[in-house]
Amino acid sequence: MKEWENIYLVGFMGVGKTTVGKELAKAIERSFVDLDEYIIQKQQLTIPEIFERFGESGFRKMETDALKDCFGKKAVVSTGGGIVEVESNIQCMEKSGIIVFLNASFETIYDRIKGDSTRPLTNEGLSGLKNRFERRIPLYKKGKIIIDTEEKSVEEVIKEIYQHIHV
Ligand SMILES: Nc1ncnc2c1ncn2[C@@H]1O[C@H](COP(=O)(O)OP(=O)(O)O)[C@@H](O)[C@H]1O
Ligand SMILES: O=C(O)C1=C[C@@H](OP(=O)(O)O)[C@@H](O)[C@H](O)C1
Numbered sequence: 001m002k003e004w005e006n007i008y009l010v011g012f013m014g015v016g017k018t019t020v021g022k023e024l025a026k027a028i029e030r031s032f033v034d035l036d037e038y039i040i041q042k043q044q045l046t047i048p049e050i051f052e053r054f055g056e057s058g059f060r061k062m063e064t065d066a067l068k069d070c071f072g073k074k075a076v077v078s079t080g081g082g083i084v085e086v087e088s089n090i091q092c093m094e095k096s097g098i099i100v101f102l103n104a105s106f107e108t109i110y111d112r113i114k115g116d117s118t119r120p121l122t123n124e125g126l127s128g129l130k131n132r133f134e135r136r137i138p139l140y141k142k143g144k145i146i147i148d149t150e151e152k153s154v155e156e157v158i159k160e161i162y163q164h165i166h167v
């Protein structure tokens with residue numbers, strides 16, 4: 001990959017983008033941006049507060065703005081699971097970096113996120129989340145690198161990403 005490119009981690013809520021991104025950035029000595037954390041700092045509001053006040057569509061606009069603020073940072077960028085819901089975000093990521101899709105089964109992911117009050121979309125319950133998961137998978141698969149994280153440790157996932165990106 002090119003030195004100027006960002007490394008974008010995409011995938012469903014709870015797959016490990018934030019955890020893996022933080023450690024990957026340390027390992028390859030790049031800066032780290034978590035888009036959710038960036039939005040929280042900028043708005044001085046929690047994610048549930050943002051959803052409550054501005055709705056999902058308001059949050060998506062903030063997410064697109066946050067993504068644009070990352071261009072050229074040579075960073076590892078952990079996105080939120082819904083970044084692919086706005087199609088132009090995918091093109092923006094392709095132009096400014098490399099997209100790494102972290103995948104796991106819905107069952108594994110659901111076990112991690114069910115009842116998590118920091119992720120407002122968990123209110124949709126099992127069937128709503130499963131629909132969202134299935135709808136998003138083809139969008140995540142537009143990523144250049146696909147990593148199956150099922151039953152792998154964070155270290156194993158990082159090693160596998162590293163083998164693909166050759167930085
Ligand atoms: N490879 C993994 N194996 C087991 N648990 C993991 C793994 N990656 C992340 N986790 C755990 O799953 C939860 C969600 O991880 P997080 O990084 O917040 O996901 P995301 O940012 O994709 O929503 C955290 O409790 C984290 O410790
Ligand atoms: O999938 C989504 O639409 C969301 C995922 C969350 O990030 P994580 O994927 O890091 O949990 C966060 O951006 C928000 O709660 C919405």
Ligand SMILES: [Mg+2]
Pocket residue numbers: 017018019036078079080
């Ligand atoms: Mg995250």
